[in-house]
Amino acid sequence: MILISLLALPFVAALLSFMLPKQAKTLALLSSAIAVLITLYLSMHIAEGALDVSQAWLPDLGIQFALHADGLSCSLSLLTALVSFLVFLNLNNKEVSKTNSFYGLLLFAQTGLMGVFLASDGMLFYFFWELALIPIYFLSSIWGGENRIKVTFKFFIYTFIGSVMMLAGLIYLGLQTPGADAFSYHSLVAVGNSLSNTQQISLFVLFFLAFAIKMPIFPFHTWQPDAYDEAPTSVTIFLSALMVKMGLYAVLRWLMPVLPEGVNYWSNAVIILSIIGIIYASIIALQQTNIKRFIAYSSIAHMGLMCAAAFVQNDLAIHGVKVQMFTHGINIAGMWLVVSIIENRFQTKDMNALGGIATIMPKLAIAFVIIAFANIALPLTNGFVGEFMLFAGIFSSTHPNHILYMVLAGLGVILGAAYTLRMLQKVVFGTASSTQEVKDISINEWCVLGIVLSLIIALGVYAKPLLTLTSF
Amino acid sequence: MILIITASIIGVVLLFASFLLKQTSSLLHLVTVLFAALFGVAIWESLQASAILTQSFYLDAIRVDRFTNQFNVLVTGCLFLYILLMKKHIAAVGKYKAEYFALIAFIMVGIFMLSSFNSLLVMFLGIEIVSIPQYILAGSDKENLKSTEASLKYFLMGAFSTGFLLMGITLLYGATGNFMVSEFNFLQATTVNPLALGGVLLLIIAFGFKVSAAPMHLWTPDVYDGTPTPFTAFMATLVKVAAFVGFMRLFQTSFTAISSSWSLVLSVVIALTLLIGNITAVFQQSVKRMLAYSSIAQAGFMLFAIISLNAIGRQGMLVYTIAYSVASISFFAILIKMKDYTYDGFNGLAKKQPYIAALATIYMLSLAGIPLTGGFMAKYYMLKAVLFQGSYMWLAIFALLMAAVSVYYYFKVIIAMYFKEGEAATVEPFSKEEQVYLTIGALSLLVVGIFPSLFTGSI
Numbered sequence: 001m002i003l004i005s006l007l008a009l010p011f012v013a014a015l016l017s018f019m020l021p022k023q024a025k026t027l028a029l030l031s032s033a034i035a036v037l038i039t040l041y042l043s044m045h046i047a048e049g050a051l052d053v054s055q056a057w058l059p060d061l062g063i064q065f066a067l068h069a070d071g072l073s074c075s076l077s078l079l080t081a082l083v084s085f086l087v088f089l090n091l092n093n094k095e096v097s098k099t100n101s102f103y104g105l106l107l108f109a110q111t112g113l114m115g116v117f118l119a120s121d122g123m124l125f126y127f128f129w130e131l132a133l134i135p136i137y138f139l140s141s142i143w144g145g146e147n148r149i150k151v152t153f154k155f156f157i158y159t160f161i162g163s164v165m166m167l168a169g170l171i172y173l174g175l176q177t178p179g180a181d182a183f184s185y186h187s188l189v190a191v192g193n194s195l196s197n198t199q200q201i202s203l204f205v206l207f208f209l210a211f212a213i214k215m216p217i218f219p220f221h222t223w224q225p226d227a228y229d230e231a232p233t234s235v236t237i238f239l240s241a242l243m244v245k246m247g248l249y250a251v252l253r254w255l256m257p258v259l260p261e262g263v264n265y266w267s268n269a270v271i272i273l274s275i276i277g278i279i280y281a282s283i284i285a286l287q288q289t290n291i292k293r294f295i296a297y298s299s300i301a302h303m304g305l306m307c308a309a310a311f312v313q314n315d316l317a318i319h320g321v322k323v324q325m326f327t328h329g330i331n332i333a334g335m336w337l338v339v340s341i342i343e344n345r346f347q348t349k350d351m352n353a354l355g356g357i358a359t360i361m362p363k364l365a366i367a368f369v370i371i372a373f374a375n376i377a378l379p380l381t382n383g384f385v386g387e388f389m390l391f392a393g394i395f396s397s398t399h400p401n402h403i404l405y406m407v408l409a410g411l412g413v414i415l416g417a418a419y420t421l422r423m424l425q426k427v428v429f430g431t432a433s434s435t436q437e438v439k440d441i442s443i444n445e446w447c448v449l450g451i452v453l454s455l456i457i458a459l460g461v462y463a464k465p466l467l468t469l470t471s472f
Numbered sequence: 473m474i475l476i477i478t479a480s481i482i483g484v485v486l487l488f489a490s491f492l493l494k495q496t497s498s499l500l501h502l503v504t505v506l507f508a509a510l511f512g513v514a515i516w517e518s519l520q521a522s523a524i525l526t527q528s529f530y531l532d533a534i535r536v537d538r539f540t541n542q543f544n545v546l547v548t549g550c551l552f553l554y555i556l557l558m559k560k561h562i563a564a565v566g567k568y569k570a571e572y573f574a575l576i577a578f579i580m581v582g583i584f585m586l587s588s589f590n591s592l593l594v595m596f597l598g599i600e601i602v603s604i605p606q607y608i609l610a611g612s613d614k615e616n617l618k619s620t621e622a623s624l625k626y627f628l629m630g631a632f633s634t635g636f637l638l639m640g641i642t643l644l645y646g647a648t649g650n651f652m653v654s655e656f657n658f659l660q661a662t663t664v665n666p667l668a669l670g671g672v673l674l675l676i677i678a679f680g681f682k683v684s685a686a687p688m689h690l691w692t693p694d695v696y697d698g699t700p701t702p703f704t705a706f707m708a709t710l711v712k713v714a715a716f717v718g719f720m721r722l723f724q725t726s727f728t729a730i731s732s733s734w735s736l737v738l739s740v741v742i743a744l745t746l747l748i749g750n751i752t753a754v755f756q757q758s759v760k761r762m763l764a765y766s767s768i769a770q771a772g773f774m775l776f777a778i779i780s781l782n783a784i785g786r787q788g789m790l791v792y793t794i795a796y797s798v799a800s801i802s803f804f805a806i807l808i809k810m811k812d813y814t815y816d817g818f819n820g821l822a823k824k825q826p827y828i829a830a831l832a833t834i835y836m837l838s839l840a841g842i843p844l845t846g847g848f849m850a851k852y853y854m855l856k857a858v859l860f861q862g863s864y865m866w867l868a869i870f871a872l873l874m875a876a877v878s879v880y881y882y883f884k885v886i887i888a889m890y891f892k893e894g895e896a897a898t899v900e901p902f903s904k905e906e907q908v909y910l911t912i913g914a915l916s917l918l919v920v921g922i923f924p925s926l927f928t929g930s931i
Contacts, residue, residue: 060925061852130843141891149891153883160879164872171856172865206869 003067014107021100028103029088035081062182068120071472076117079329090448105135122183140231151226158223162210169206192258204262214247218277225296233340241329267311277304282415309390317393322470324386334371334452356432361440367449374456382459483577490570507555514548533591540588550797557805561702575605586718592651609703622698629691633681640674658729682715686744696764705804708767709797746772746874780857787928788853795846802913803835811897819894829889834914840882846920
């Protein structure tokens with residue numbers, strides 16, 4: 001019941017906000033606040049055992065309406081609820097054209113994301129995977145920047161190609177066990193493990209393509225900087241904090257248990273691609289002057305590290321990935337919020353044109369510096385906890401080249417510090433570029449940033465709740 | 473069987489109506505009532521027959537089984553929706569209003585024959601009864617040169633393919649000494665009779681013409697483009713689906729045993745159809761022409777039912793019938809109102825008519841095969857059928873890639889409607905009545921997408 005309410009709540013709110021344009025804002029804020037409370041409640045009680053919902057839906061196709069919540073699902077649905085809440089809170093004093101469709105589509109996207117993180121039936125998972133994509137497509141195409149149509153279309157086609165490949169893989173697996181629960185998690189795991197090595201190796205490609213495009217892993221990342229740059233900030237937050245996690249989540253939840261031999265076979269290749277991605281994206285981030293593209297590339301580097309750690313298949317590393325997925329979601333949402341405020345006040349996203357925010361907007365500068373530090377994973381910020389676990393995990397793994405991987409990935413951290421500090425220098429410090437009067441952050445922006453900052457510091461100092469939650 | 477008789481009677485009644493009823497409005501009422509009755513008879517017949525597995529008529533030349541009945545219900549249902557949406561436009565094509573409806577009724581006779589034949593002769597009759605009225609419909613806009621061209625082209629190509637068809641039937645008769653599909657017994661022979669094999673290949677070519685499979689598709693874009701739009705909507709959907717059902721019926725009952733000798737040819741045809749249909753559709757400027765190519769592309773998916781030869785494919789055919797026909801017919805009903813048939817003609821429709829644009833989006837999403845719409849389920853069944861059959865994994869992957877290509881041209885319509893500024897000029901506004909029918913179309917697509925098993929029944 002509680003799981004269904006997590007899906008029903010944003011869905012109903014979305015339908016209502018299409019019908020009641022005036023109340024859309026309040027509806028969205030209220031429903032996402034309730035979703036945060038529900039997911040918090042769920043997270044506190046998840047230690048008592050995972051929750052399951054299973055309902056027959058299309059028995060002759062082997063598709064069930066099955067949901068499952070364990071620690072991983074729970075932490076990601078908490079993240080979804082939290083980030084949606086932050087987005088809606090941030091939007092509260094801003095005007096958007098066609099308010100009702102904007103909020104309705106965002107709420108639909110929230111429904112899709114929740115579904116992805118909760119589904120425990122392969123086909124249901126696929127449905128939600130697509131359901132999350134379509135509202136995002138419309139949101140970016142209608143409310144985005146200048147090149148929005150072309151860029152968003154590229155993003156859509158990229159991810160769609162990935163997901164149809166996943167569909168082929170799913171149908172192939174489902175056909176091996178005809179029955180009313182052919183696509184349920186357990187039968188997929190049983191079927192996947194019973195396949196021969198060659199079958200697993202080729203199926204891995206079909207599935208991983210979908211996930212790699214979503215994450216994105218080098219060389220499938222080209223849609224991402226453009227899409228982040230062109231989409232409206234609220235959508236970019238959804239994309240970078242939540243949607244890219246879908247790929248990694250799918251690797252952990254579906255790929256590793258279902259095709260273990262395929263994962264073993266390809267793990268080296270994937271890790272190498274991830275590490276190339278880390279270094280490549282970091283170097284580009286070092287040269288960026290567009291602050292939005294800068295965050296996009298830094299996000300590719302972070303996702304690369306998480307993906308590499310996931311594929312060394314060490315318990316500690318995987319636990320670290322789960323933790324880092326949550327904290328990265330919070331931090332990157334914080335980054336985008338700050339950038340949206342800067343863009344809103346100064347009407348530019350060019351780092352060279354910015355500067356001296358520390359003197360003009362001191363409050364924002366403090367928040368920005370803390371969030372940026374969390375992004376570099378400085379100790380006592382939440383980023384440190386996850387990143388430490390990732391490196392410790394890679395280091396202690398039994399993978400043959402783990403030391404090399406660790407060193408190369410570590411290079412990413414150094415580069416990360418370099419590019420983030422360079423960005424801070426240009427944007428926050430230095431001489432003020434404009435002499436015009438700029439308002440410091442408003443109350444609701446302060447609330448949003450306050451929540452992000454307190455999460456960064458609280459989880460940095462005392463990470464135990466998150467560690468326990470993700471260990472179930 | 474009663475359905476065939478009813479459809480013939482409706483055709484004759486409408487011929488009389490052409491000189492007895494002078495007023496267009498009363499004619500349209502009569503048409504609505506008659507085609508509703510046809511739908512009713514189809515449902516009644518299928519309910520009657522639900523207990524019996526197979527009925528035969530006329531010395532076993534016609535066999536009505538469960539698939540036949542279910543298909544007939546779906547196809548008459550889609551026809552009814554088509555009549556409701558298009559009757560005004562059909563009457564506006566030319567002078568001979570009632571004749572157009574009469575011809576459509578006669579085409580339905582052929583469609584019912586194609587879904588129930590057991591003798592090759594009945595199959596041939598069915599195909600000809602479907603084809604000849606279509607030549608007339610294609611040329612019904614007499615003052616338009618393109619319409620006349622379409623008619624002539626269609627006729628020549630149709631006559632050509634009829635030659636292949638007859639030759640194929642003759643060779644099969646020579647090999648087996650029989651016209652009855654169910655009597656062909658290829659199982660006992662150790663080697664395939666070359667006569668029979670030649671016959672099967674000729675039949676693939678002949679049916680390839682009818683369902684516009686590449687490389688026999690060349691007539692399709694010109695004919696669909698030149699034919700008056702209300703008739704294009706009919707030809708590209710119900711007639712095409714019926715040809716598929718005939719194709720599938722023939723191959724599933726009789727040629728399964730020798731499938732190894734023809735399925736490779738068919739798989740190449742499918743791959744070509746998917747490739748040419750999808751890639752060419754990408755480059756079209758006119759939405760009507762895009763729909764013509766998209767019908768070729770969708771044909772590639774429907775051919776999966778024939779290559780896979782299993783129950784899942786049969787179910788998929790039913791889902792495809794409704795998902796593809798309803799989406800295309802409804803979208804044609806919107807297209808027909810546009811002043812400009814190019815993509816630019818749709819610019820800014822969402823601003824001017826948000827409700828119509830939302831419905832059109834559902835049709836496009838369904839044609840593109842986005843989950844939770846009928847189009848997705850249709851493609852899903854077809855993929856499942858071909859993967860279940862086992863030997864054509866590459867074809868399934870290729871089809872999926874091509875489905876991703878198809879997203880490009882279907883979404884171009886959505887992009888034009890929602891993200892571009894423009895007039896989106898319509899010839900006349902959409903009446904309340906039409907909006908209701910269009911909504912029914914969209915809702916039925918969603919129902920098929922969420923509960924496809926309602927339509928596949930117990931085959």
